[in-house]
Amino acid sequence: xxxxxxxxxxxxxxxxxxxxxxxxxxxxxxxxxxxxxxxxxxxxxxxxxxxxxxxxxxxxxxxxxxxxxxxxxxxxxxxxxxxxxxxxxxxxxxxxxxxxxxxxxxxxxxxxxxxxxxxxxxxxxxxxxxxxxxxxxxxxxxxxxxxxxxxxxxxxxxxxxxxxxxxxxxxxxxxxxxxxxxxxxxxxxxxxxxxxxxxxxxxxxxxxxxxxxxxxxxxxxxxxxxxxxxxxxxxxxxxxx
Numbered sequence: 108x109x110x111x112x113x114x115x116x117x118x119x120x121x122x123x124x125x126x127x128x129x130x131x132x133x134x135x136x137x138x139x140x141x142x143x144x145x146x147x148x149x150x151x152x153x154x155x156x157x158x159x160x161x162x163x164x165x166x167x168x169x170x171x172x173x174x175x176x177x178x179x180x181x182x183x184x185x186x187x188x189x190x191x192x193x194x195x196x197x198x199x200x201x202x203x204x205x206x207x208x209x210x211x212x213x214x215x216x217x218x219x220x221x222x223x224x225x226x227x228x229x230x231x232x233x234x235x236x237x238x239x240x241x242x243x244x245x246x247x248x249x250x251x252x253x254x255x256x257x258x259x260x261x262x263x264x265x266x267x268x269x270x271x272x273x274x275x276x277x278x279x280x281x282x283x284x285x286x287x288x289x290x291x292x293x294x295x296x297x298x299x300x301x302x303x304x305x306x307x308x309x310x311x312x313x314x315x316x317x318x319x320x321x322x323x324x325x326x327x328x329x330x331x332x333x334x335x336x337x338x339x340x341x342x343x344x345x346x347x348x
Contacts, residue, residue: 132162133171135298135346136324143175143318155182161320164238172237173320178202183226192219192240194272194279196252196340198304200231212253214271214281218245234302239345241276248272252281264288277345284308284333292330298346299323306337322346 132139141161148157152167155178162173170191178200194216195202201210204223209215217223219240250271251257259267267283277297284306293299303319310331312321323329325346 129166130164131160132322133164135322138312138324138327139322140312140315141320142316143320148177151176151184153182153184155179156184162322170238172235173239174235174237175232175318176235177232178225178227178230180230181226181228182230184224186222186224188220188222189217189237190219191238191242192221192244193217193235193237194240194248195233195235196302196304198232198234200227201229202227202231202233206249209249210253212251214248214250214252214279216240216246216248216272218247221247234340236342241274244272244274244276246272246274259283264290275344276347278343280341282339282341284331284337284339286333286336288331288333290331292328294326294328295323295343296325296347297344298325298327299329300342300345302340304338304340306333306335306339308333308335308337308339 132141139162143159146159148159151158157177159175160172161175162171163169164171175198197209197211197213199211201208202225203209204225206223219242248271252269257269259269262268265285265288269281271281272279301315301321303315303317305317307314307316308331309315310329312323315321
C-alpha cells in the first residue's frame, strides 16, 4: 500500500488556506510520498518564514517533521532548542545562524539539545528533518557538498556517494545516479528515505522528479531505475522496528 500527498487540492489560494499544521504521514510502517510543487506554502509564527509539509507529528510544535522551509529576505526565527535534533540541506540562497553562513549545498546537523537563532539576509530555502535523531548521536556536522574537494566515492553501476553522517542509528548521504542505472531489488532493514534534488527516477512507488520526497518502510522492497542523471538525498537505517 502506498500513501501519497499528490491528491492534495492546491489549485487556488483559498484551498491553500484550508491546510493546517496537523499529523501527516505519521505511520512509519507505511510507504509515503509527497511532491513539493503540489503543496502549499503555509505560514509559520515568524513573518516571512513559510513551510511545505512532507511529514509531521504534532501541530506547530511538532515532535517529528520533514519540511521544506522558505525564508524571505530579512526573515528570522527566535532562538529555540531542538530537543531531538535537527538536520537540513540548503536548497537555495544562504541560511545563517550563530555558527556561520551556509549557501546552497551545505548540509547541517544540529544534535539533540542544541539551540540557535536562524535567519537569512537575502532569503533561502532548506530541506529540514526535525526531531528524528537518536539521543546518542551527538555529533555536530557542517559539510559543503558543492565544494570541489567534496569526498565523492565511486559505487556500483556508475553511481557515486557522498557520506554526510553515519552511526549505528542512521546513515545519510548524497547519491548520484547516472541515467539508465537500474538497481536490483533492495530491502533495507532500517527503511529508506529519499528526497530528489535533481533528475528523475522511477520505482514501484511512482515517478519521482525534483522536489519529490519518498519514504520506504523497513522490510519493503525497492527497485529504482534512473531516467535522468539524478542527485538524491538518501537516509537509511533510521526506521528500524
